[in-house]
Amino acid sequence: MSSILALHPITRRSLLSGAAAASALILLHPFAARASANQAHLRIMETTDIHVHVFPYDYYGDKPNDTLGLARTASIIDAVRAEAGNSFLVDNGDFLQGNPMGDYMAYQHGMKDGDVHPVIKAMNVLGYEAGTLGNHEFNYGLDYMFKVLAGANFPYVCANLTKGQLASDPKNDELFFKPYTIVEKTITDGSGAASELKIGIIGFVPPQIMLWDIKNLEGKAQTRDIVEAAKAWIPAMKEDGADIIIALSHSGIDGSGQSERMENASLYLAGVEGIDAVFTGHQHLVFPGPKSFDGIEGVDPVKGTLLGKPAVMGGFWGSHLGLIDLLIEKDGKSWKIVDFTTEARPIYHREDKKVVADVPDRADILSAANAEHEATLAYIRTPVGKTTAPLYSYFALVADDPSVQIVSNAQTWYIRDMLKDTEYKDLPVLSAAAPFKAGGRGGADYYTDVPAGDIAIKNVADLYLYPNTVQAVVITGAQVKNWLEMSAGMFNTVAPGAKDVALLNTAFPSYNFDVIDGVTYQIDLSQPAKYDGDGNAVNPGSNRIQNLSFEGKPIDPAQKFVVASNNYRAGGGGKFPEITSDKVVFAAPDTNRDVIVRYIIAEGTINPSADGNWSFAPVKDATAVFDSGPKARGLIADVKGVKIEDAGDGADGFAKFRLVL
Template sequence: MMHPFAARAAAGQAHLRIMETTDIHVNVEPYDYYADRPNDTFGLARTASIIRAIRAEATNSVLVDNGDIIQGNPLGDFVAYERGLKRGDVHPVIRAMNTLGYEASTLGNHEFNYGLEFLSNALAGAAFPFVSANLVNGTTLAADPAKDRTFVPPWRIVERTLRDGAGAERRIRLGFIGFVPPQIMVWDAKNLSGNVQTRDIVAAARAHVPVMREAGADLVVALCHSGIDGSPASDGMENAALHLAGVPGIDVVLSGHQHLVFPGPDFKDVPGADVAKGTLQGKPAVMAGFWGSHLGLVDLLLEEDGGTWRILSHTSEARPIYRRADGKIQALVESQPAVSESVKADHEATLAYVRRPVGTSAAPLHSYFALVADDPSVQIVSIAQTWYVTEMLKGSKWEGLPVLSAAAPFKAGGRGGPDYYTDVPAGPIAIKNVADLYLYPNTVRAVEVTGATVREWLERSAGQFNRIEPGKADQPLVDPTFPSYNFDVIDGVTYRIDLTQPARYDKDGKLVAPDAHRIVDLAHAGRPIDPDARFVVATNNYRAGGGGNFPGVTEKAVIFVGPDTNRDVLVRYIVSVGTINPSADANWSFVPVPGASVVFETGPKGRAYAASVKGVTITEAGDGQNGFARYRIAF
């Protein structure tokens, strides 16, 4: 459908459509490798159909990407760990993107998961440039950020011909500048420390944008792999898109990283974000979901006056590739054959890779109730981590210290939808099942902490739950804004959670209720935990590096840096024992709240497992929203 700006444009005016993809995470085909079946809710091959339609109806358009491209599903892992990627090879997702004619892309935080050499080889295969203004080579930052020696060019200017409303051709110089969350230095310290450095997003923009203007950029578009956060601006802010929009000289902000949609209800309460107009601090902006679920569109009505372009009007939207009706998914577009064909051989090789058996499970592995009770899918990860770290510490000064394990549910519904759960029946375990249990290529680390820190670690995790009042029925239990990957369960201790207490820490890890304590009856080996006792906790590089802002869990506490990914350790453990029996041991539970009941949502397929959940009685409570099922816990 033709945009109104196309009809309104007069002589000297032009309609420009900026198209954005973001957080593709190697999802080219609409296929769920973990479930081993097609899925209509994602896939760049589907997004490509909207791109094609936009180009057909718009006189002037450009396509850009906003990062998190090469990691995120088994296809990415297959290339990184099985096939390899040497210089001259073209990464499958890059090959797919090359068929679509991208103008530019930036780097996302997950680009660094496989190391800088792998990343450099992947970028070399792209037919389009990458830009990032706040990622600097080496360990020294220049006095002037505009003079930093960046890992990739900080920005680029392309000259394009626009056809105005009268059919005349007019030249415009489009500037694209990129940004990555500074937290990559924590999240991927193993790969980045000593090699690169990051700057604050807004500080980098304030230095580079004036230089872009001086270089002749008529329009500056920020490719910001960073989300939208209404908190006051702070140095090193992870989600800085809102504050980036306030930098003079930036005209358009394309955001991502949060796997959300803007404009849309996700941001309705964020000051400075106008979800009706699609603006951040008055600047047109968009966030296009994740995995190709949406195409971001910023439409600009431009006018040239005396060689200077200005924006007369603008609209923003995130156009979906599917819709949900009556609890069912309906695809709105089909895949583009050229995109699918570009990855066909790699797709088929990945299917063979993920179907490879590595062992047997004597019981089902599922995560439908991982947010409300001890869970088998989290339990097996902790068992494997404890096994591995105990072996690795033999002969060290830490041998003999109690080894605990911290693990969180990764697939727990939420934004992923009612099918986004681990669900592996008893029987053969394949690599696809292991990848399903542990989505990310994190590496194993171990930290030495005190019993007091163990308690605070669990208090931080317990922030996932809403405060519950005695005597009140059907109160919502889980805070939907709390990321499931920050709900760490610590195995090796027993504890209960008192829901009548306020959360000691908020969803970002900030201490908000210093006098509150939800964690009660914390014990080790059957005895109350000694605050001064020393423990080793097996975890991953993200958490041990400070990810999630868990109190006392920092790089300083790290005593062991494993060479293996947590996923590889899980495979190795399953191979070593042959048959696993991943029954949850109910080492944590809730303190009963007199006269109260709580409700939560999970996938409808969880019905088959509800009666087997240990430590709590779960009953059905009707249909939830968007295809989820509703369940109740009565105390």
């Protein structure tokens, strides 16, 4: 059966909901209705962080998923266009990597001359008018990226990615792409008359790609600070006649103060004179919207503005369509903005803790990518070995965990073999690994869950989401302790006698909660975190890591260790203290996922039971609470070394649990 037909059908209730939404969408936006003879309504639509999710399908779970998919986002687009006087569709990057279809295309299918990538096929059908790059476009190398982009029927722009060393003047940088494009649109004003409008589109990528993808970019590329590049190029866009200038910023919103080569620079980018609106992304959040950006100076999360200018972040994986509506007015020969609204429109909602699809699939988008979807299904279902026990991450943030353990086992196995004939052969090998799927922003189903029995490629991808490559660093015992102190920022402080304190620091991403295997230790939650999220020692006297031992003895602060990890962490990703690229002694050509596959094949049958090398230190008469997936309720008894109780229901479909300390 074709997978287009085999996808989970939209329920009658969903269709009614979608139909109701569609009927509402046919109403003109107020700007389109009120525009006068010298005014026009311009609606700019954004997708961002698609990460190869064309189909509403979870390849890791091998099942349909109503919270994602460009085919769903696409079904909003026609109706949204119908509401508007004039419209314009852009993409804000991170489309090329992120699920097994991306890996299948890069590693199995490849890109021959004339091939068009399935995401690009879908985008061509939708009629995008411009796009920029995200950091994940570089994960498979520059040559592959350029082959993919060659299939696009629209231009890509990036103003801060250079072919070599930075020039003294950004306008003299030798860029891989045009820094901007100016699209000439014929628009209809309020009287029905046609006019010409020049829309300038400029794009930016996080400068940190030079750390995250050093193996693909070192000696081939360089990046410039986002705001610096914008200040150089925006005047040129004005000189070229741009009436309206839109920034495609694959960079999030951070109000901690402007700094050089800032990763999430969109707030300060909005302050550049001449930019009229900012599309953001990268953080996998929704803007405008509640919670995520409350209390940041210069950010209005209700109106949807950054420093007073309209801005939007359209979620991730196709979950939302970002919309900026402009009422523009002709001022002599050019146009100016006189009013605006912003919105991030979702493809689903939650009802009685269940996900309800608001829109159906758009059939032509499914058709565009169906051949590659079918090939990906065959690819992910290929068995590579067996496991004697289930692999799940429901309790990966509160106890030593089998899904993290298998990653560490594979990394240790690989690095020992790679270094056996080197000067590092006699150093002890440790391994650092973190849970990638641990709920959080991914939702109540966002957990690794592999049953005992056959392990397929889809399961390995589920264990390790990203195409990182293995790297190893040599560090001291003291630096091992600080690495763990940084990881312990995952947790809030729990004082003796405290009851049901929120355990997890929601601002701390689970992929930065590294467990280091090969040593044993406890985490004392009664002490505050030593480091903040940027690796600054905010509580330098704190020692959350207790009883840190190697081979049964207190670790020697001066002893040297090899630590197996990945290119992101070894290159400085996460800003762990003293973990930088100068400590790297081995940079593998192999991805961590490939190493896990090889390990499973070599072992045939694996035993992934966690070895219990870390735990929480007792905190007298204290309890803390955390969320996990509802399925975790049936697994409490299997978790060793920690007392966990069911604490009822959490928000947004999560279950709540109590940790007795």
